[in-house]
Amino acid sequence: MPEIRFRPKYISFDCYGTLIHFQMREAVEPFLIGRLSPDELDRFIAVFRTYRFDEILEYAPYDQVLESSYRRTCRRFGLDAEAAAIEAITTAVLNWGPHPDVPGPLAKMAEHFPLVILSNSDDRHLAASVPRLGAPFHAVFSAEQAGAYKPRLQAFEYMFNALDAAPEDFLHISSHQRYDIIPAYDLGIRNKVYLDRGYDPELPPYEYFSARTLADVNTALGI
Template structure:
């Protein structure tokens, strides 16, 4: 039997990883892949992700978050930071494409529901990325606007305040449980989808319904 989802007033999205293909691993490989063996390269990627997580708990512009996390990780692995490393990372982010399955399905969804972005990014990143998604957005909210990154509750509260809605009126779709669904559970968001792109394990306790494509979400919403 196919899953069904409650009809929301708004559908909100995480952007990077969920709708935009998160290609940080490729960037890291290009910058330092020739200086680490495969095992240490994998460990570097994991630590870089952990350091980004740690850095976002205090608000700074996202490019500064990236630079601090990159420098920390290089120091932890005994690597020198190249002169162009940080610029390469920030430039690559602006060039990442949408996942192949996104534009058509998202455009169909936008015909039925107003779409909202809630992203751990600056306005400049979203200005480059949102047009690649192939659908109109009712609102685009950034960490820069909120003054906080997810998983800070303040980021989600900012979206609720801007939309003037209760958590029960939103369907939130994300590929990241730790950044999105766990804090949202604490705020009373009951309508959540884990769009599983392989980043994190499914943790059913937090109430997100696991789906593997936006087409599946559309079917669960009754969109042909």
């Protein structure tokens, strides 16, 4: 990763997937094993992800997003959406912890820059997850507060307005191209890091730095 010479006013992060280890497949699989073949299971997980994206284009509480997208996916595969599965999926989010590369490098980063979270979740999810990250945050913003999920520009604009800041004030870090990197580019956030967790392909036209770990980002920032 090349040197980042820009000194941001804020470093903003996506939370789930980027900082918190997003383990949706692990939450869903126990309710599908024996009902789907391995190939069908892989397709189910992919379709479930697609429906979650579709559901967040209009704000609803995140538990409702998960339930609706899971039910839609089950219908596609001719399965009943069991109440126990829905409860387990919505509860799982509250129990996930950080990626192993996060706490130490994040705490080091917080010594040099104000850190901000802009998350596609509700306040109660962040109240459970943020303390596990091991670093202080200047501000934590949820879709619930913004009334919109990323990639809606409204979510980013809520963060700008709350901090009285402009797009050029941020270094934005995310492991999601569709939710974060693309809309950040469209809004004029020139300094972005795609933290590659394997969710999305590289999209060089969107002008970001690419990194594998937060430690790489710290090295690029010279800290």
